[in-house]
Amino acid sequence: MAILPSGFLSQSQTAPPGEETLSKPRRTLAATGINHALHDGYTDLIYVLLPVWQAEFALSYGLLAVMRGLYSGAMAGLQIPVGRLAERIDGKILLALGTLLAALGYVLAGLSGGVMGLGLALLISGAGSSTQHPLASAAVSRAYGKAARGPLGIYNFSGDLGKAALPALTAVLLVIVSWRHALLLVALMGLVVALCLALLMPAVGKGFAHKSAVTTQGTHAGRGGFSWLLAIGILDSAVRMGFLTFLPFLLRDKGASLPTSGFALAMVFIGGAAGKFTCGWLGERVGTIRTVLLTEGGTAALILAVLALPLIPAIIVLPLLGVMLNGTSSVLYGTVPELTSPHRTERAFALFYTGTIGSGAIAPVLYGLLGDAVGPTLATAATAVTALAICPLALVLASHLPNDRRA
Template sequence: MNQTAITETSRTERAPAARTLAVAGLNHALHDGYTDLIYVLLPVWQAEFALSYGLLALLRGLYAGAMAGLQIPVGRIAERVDGKLILMLGTALSALGYLLAGLSGGILGLASALALSGAGSSTQHPIASAAVSRAYGKAARGPLGIYNFSGDLGKAAIPALTSILLVIMSWRHTLLLLAFAGVLVAGCVALWMPSLGKGRASKSTAASPHAGARAGGFHWLLAIGILDTAVRMGFLTFLPFLLRDKGASLPTSGFALALVFIGGAAGKFTCGWLGERVGTLRTVLLTEGGTAALILAVLVLPLTPAVVLLPLLGVMLNGTSSVLYGTVPELTPPHQTERAFALFYTGTIGSGAIAPVLYGLLGDALGPSLATAATAATALAICPLAIALARHLAEDPTTA
């Protein structure tokens, strides 16, 4: 076979993987955007239905709870049903939920519609993550980082688009338009996503070369993911108050938060590739050690230098997540990849919901500065867990 033929074969093999990543990324952007556009709509719904803050929080919780609570069942179903079908139907269900929300005439209809949309979104993380992982095999770390990054694009784009649409049309018509976008994405999944097959079908054909090294490692990975999310959500809870105490105005605080989110998106994009090149252990030690050091620096520095550090802190805060997502397949039997991603995402989403409450109670008891310092201590506590995890990875912990 000549060089031209080899090149053409290589391109042919890469095409389905690239198509899987593109469709999974588009789907991730839609679902993460659907999740966060609720924040834009809460004030609108409060005025429309005369809702209390408690009921507004309940609406948000219904969506998040349905999404988080159904991920593990979805992962199990994917072991018996083609993941492509589940992903397509889940995306269509999310769109249907927002369609019904736009047609709702009261709080009960709105709450039911949001729960339905959240249930549809429960399919996205376990199925799409596993699809990208299987498509790229041992080279999946970088693509999983891109997939992770695509969710941030959706979080930025869809709420911003919603804010613009609310200026020129009613919220009901806005949701109908966004629901139509969801139907289009479901169509993209149906037309362009390669068949994913059943999770169990991979059991006999995708044996791991490092199965012995994997035993017992997933629980360390899950623990790191839970603590890493807790650090991120806890710090972001206190950041506006820290900036206020340094003399920041409201616009300055908003700008500072934007810097953190921009850095976070960059961290998700780059750290997946970094983990592939220098190893999980080195990358996690770098990001968590950097997170702790930068949090303490933001605590003690005056306003201007603290704000300057925030983009780099955002990289460190979010960068670990891409490394962890890329490690899930290495610690999981191939036929249980969807189940493992479902469990991992359920743990991290649950941590994101609980951690602000716990750190908030700590802030009430000790003050925001000491509570923020506690988030830095939590980041450092991840380092020994990363060393324990490295013993279960294919990479040599003494060299990675």
């Protein structure tokens, strides 16, 4: 049996200098993109399994929500500690180990014999997934330097592909095998991805700040702007999750059947995937502020259009609304490195993702309470008002961005 060298996980692959310079960013983007697809798929396949677990363990809806919350809570809560840890340990090592831990969690879930074991397994898997967002985003940012905005859009787009593919694959597997065997097969995919990260992904480096392509000029220009960027991200996530909470009820009130509502939601998600890809590209060319003003203004206008239009025209505009709803996030992610000291990139991404994921969890509850008080139509209109409230924040953010990123 071969013995691996002690620096195995952090070693770069041997290549001629010119070839390595060209291939390292692409290899980083490919590895982190595949990893992103896996982890986002791991997160959303739980929705497919909730009815199965309810039948298997006789769980109430409240306990099902707890099962879902254990995974997402561990993922969100550990991102900031993971970002700090990455300042001491190579991000590549943490990504590979995190993916391995997430896969192990699903192995344990497949072997669990009761609710306690299942909950612990989901907690472990969520903890493994906490490494993915902050560390992979920072790795892409460092690999591409000032040109990272477009690649970060591709990276975010890959997550939407995982959300669409892995839950669908799990649903097909449940028709063929038991849910326990399905989870073991899903965990095997995670083990393969962890191995690919260890073998193929270039080292990120714990001391990469000294070699970062992000200039100190851009860092000084962005001083003080991260708080405004985080506020925009939190409100943007609240708008997205709040609107999606009410959309099925709005469609039902317009006369949509369940299959029609499912199709309409799919149109939003398809548009959202396209938005993450296209708006990252757009932000690279027209600047952060113009893109945010366009997407948030478009979001508000299209939400109001969905409220006012009959069923068929409302469904027609949903893909474009999906582009606007999800498009802002890619632009914001791409701006994080510009407002952060190079050696704190992982920590900044961890804080940003924690804020946006936490907002996405809390906002539906708050908008739901508003909906109980004033009805779904006015509560949905409130999400449009929230989107418009982002615009003045974006104008404040403009003064903290480098000149070539301003509107």
